[in-house]
Amino acid sequence: MAGALSGMFANQPPGPPPPPPGPPGGPGPAGLIPPPTGLRNANNTLVDELEASFEACFASLVSQDYVNGTDQEEIRTGVDQCIQKFLDVARQTECFFLQKRLQLSVQKPEQVIKEDVSELRNELQRKEALIQKHLGKLRHWQQVLEDISVQHKKPAEMPQGPLAYLEQASANIPAPMKQT
Numbered sequence: 001m002a003g004a005l006s007g008m009f010a011n012q013p014p015g016p017p018p019p020p021p022g023p024p025g026g027p028g029p030a031g032l033i034p035p036p037t038g039l040r041n042a043n044n045t046l047v048d049e050l051e052a053s054f055e056a057c058f059a060s061l062v063s064q065d066y067v068n069g070t071d072q073e074e075i076r077t078g079v080d081q082c083i084q085k086f087l088d089v090a091r092q093t094e095c096f097f098l099q100k101r102l103q104l105s106v107q108k109p110e111q112v113i114k115e116d117v118s119e120l121r122n123e124l125q126r127k128e129a130l131i132q133k134h135l136g137k138l139r140h141w142q143q144v145l146e147d148i149s150v151q152h153k154k155p156a157e158m159p160q161g162p163l164a165y166l167e168q169a170s171a172n173i174p175a176p177m178k179q180t
Contacts, residue, residue, distance in 0.1 A: 046089065046092055046093045046096055047093065049089045049092075050086070050089045050090060050093050053082070053085045053086040053089045054086055056082045056085065056086070057079075057082045057083055057086050060078055060079050060082040061079065
């Protein structure tokens with residue numbers, strides 16, 4: 001399909017579209033995401049930074065220095081800084097994945113459509129199961145209402161007289177079981 005689309009625009013070479021140019025001298029890949037404020041090691045990925053910042057948050061909360069510390073403001077400042085770093089790296093990670101999602105939607109729009117169709121099918125299945133569940137409950141309560149209405153009609157059918165109540169009560173007593 002990509003081959004068929006590449007011929008649609010005669011002035012463009014086949015293949016994926018080039019990334020949009022960034023501002024002259026602008027930071028970041030294609031000018032979309034600025035680099036993080038801190039220096040990043042070449043082997044250090046966003047996921048590694050996210051993990052390290054999470055561990056730092058957790059460590060700051062359980063650190064013996066903070067437990068034994070007496071200056072609450074110092075403790076709060078340290079924890080706030082760790083949490084802020086974690087949130088910054090989480091935002092950078094989110095931006096990275098959003099950028100990859102954007103690239104995918106530009107390069108392979110049919111993949112995005114397939115995902116949307118799959119999500120809609122899953123939603124339809126979930127809603128169909130919910131409808132079936134409610135229909136089951138509806139049938140149950142209809143049966144309960146029908147049983148109640150039948151019970152209200154029975155007294156009119158019962159014989160009237162001084163022994164009618166006794167006959168009705170004795171009819172509901174189970175017969176004794178024979179012992180062998």
